Amino acid sequence: MATSPSSRRIERLFRSHPSQDGDGVHIQRIHCFDGELDPFLMLDELGSDRPDDYIGGFPPHPHRGIQTLTYIVHGGITHEDHLGHSSTIQAGDAQWMHTGRGIVHSEMPLTDSQGLHGFQMWLNLPAREKMSAARYRDVRSDEMPRLKNEKAELIALGGSWSTPEGESVSGPLDALAGSGGVAHVRLEADGQLTLTAPSETLAVYVFEGALQIEGESVAAGQLARLSPGESLVLASPTGAQCLLLAGTPHREPIAHYGPFVMNSAQEIEQALRDYRNGTFTD
Template sequence: MKIVRRLRAHATQDGDGVNIHRIADFTQLSLDPYLMIDELKSDQASDYIGGFPPHPHRGIETFTYILRGGFQHQDQMGNVKDIRTGQVQWMSTGFGVMHSEMPLASEDGAMHGFQIWLNMPAKDKLRPAKYQDSSNQSLPYFDNGAGGKLTALAGSWLFAGKTLTSPLNQLTAQAAIADVQLNAHGTANLALQHFEQVVLYIHSGELSQQNLTQGQAVIVDSQVAIELTGGEEGAGVLVLAGQKINEKIAHMGPFVMNTQAELQQAVADFQAGKFGQLAL
């Protein structure tokens, strides 16, 4: 595995005082087509109980993955869904979305999950919004027999000779997202040469041979085989792959467009009520 760049998540807050760790790049776009990786991981309800009250988005796709606990999602399209442990959710916001995400704690009060932002190409930024989740479907997974298991969260994957395709397979930029779980000293090999971008985020344990621990991420050379080995306590690795969009962006809060004029139009459309509203 050839590491191009190392990154570490930093502590911040979002929503109604929710404590998260974030990796983001809205300027150099080194994660392209990804913009941001937010991880919420806590055993204390005070870290997340405020949730994410109603707010807008335009020009991005959001992808949510829950490892423990859950959130209730509601949007102006009429979707009201509980996203719980092991489930995923995708929104292609396009022209605009209004939504809220409020916490559903596990029995022990623990919460662990991700929200990932992906950019959309200019040609798609004003198309109608789309929504999909896995609440009524199972996500495919495969155990390679060497202490490694891959769950296909989005897109299609070839793992240990097995093709796995998630029911969520229409993400922008041909993006594919997987969770690789490694036992202690377990191994997993990934061949992702057909992607231009590959990012690994360690969310649990550590990778022994790369000296990477939870909360760290690496951008790797997609043209070089990726070999992962779990540490003494194993590892959990989020794998984000996709094709680069290669477009400059303009970013302000929940809006990601291509020019400042488009950002101003997004604000004006939101203030004019064109994003709709939640049926509370």
């Protein structure tokens, strides 16, 4: 198949690496706090059929300056926070949290017959929103619209997604930082999906099988940052699943320390002081 000059290609591959967080939860992580995936900062994949790998969960901890988006493929997550929200999501559901100036929450994993498999993404908030009020919502699987063809399906969590033929869907999470978009794509063997791709930042994280993008392969556990272009063609001879991440960069300084992401070291120090003296969520 000839390559269109406007088709998006792979600019850089990131490989996830094993890590632990919370109370010893095993994860595969891609972190990028240098702006290369702006507005996205981090993607964690939680996947195991061994409860010891995740049963400790994520006890109460703070965040400031980001949004988190948690999406579950198998199993579930129970969220509780200092604002009084308490909610459980299961396979196909998502949770969105706008931390603003501060939120303290916990996340406890649940299992089903296939164990636990899910993702959490961090999106950077622009400077003007870092000290805004915290917000939270969950979204159920049946609220997420789909684009389908014979061998491909796109599930829209947030953002707008369309095909060159004029089919279009918009995910229910319409307040993702940086005009962000997130979608789950499933391709059967010999499946192909072509999308228009206007977002400045566009990345593909493969978590099952392997994808072909303009003749180059992306394996499970790899994230491909894509070049500028007007369209994206995803194909797989064997079948694959992936997440699409889209957005507009903030192009602002990034200062990161643990659960806090601000614009300067001074703001990070202030966050630490606020958390220690009890004024973090005021």
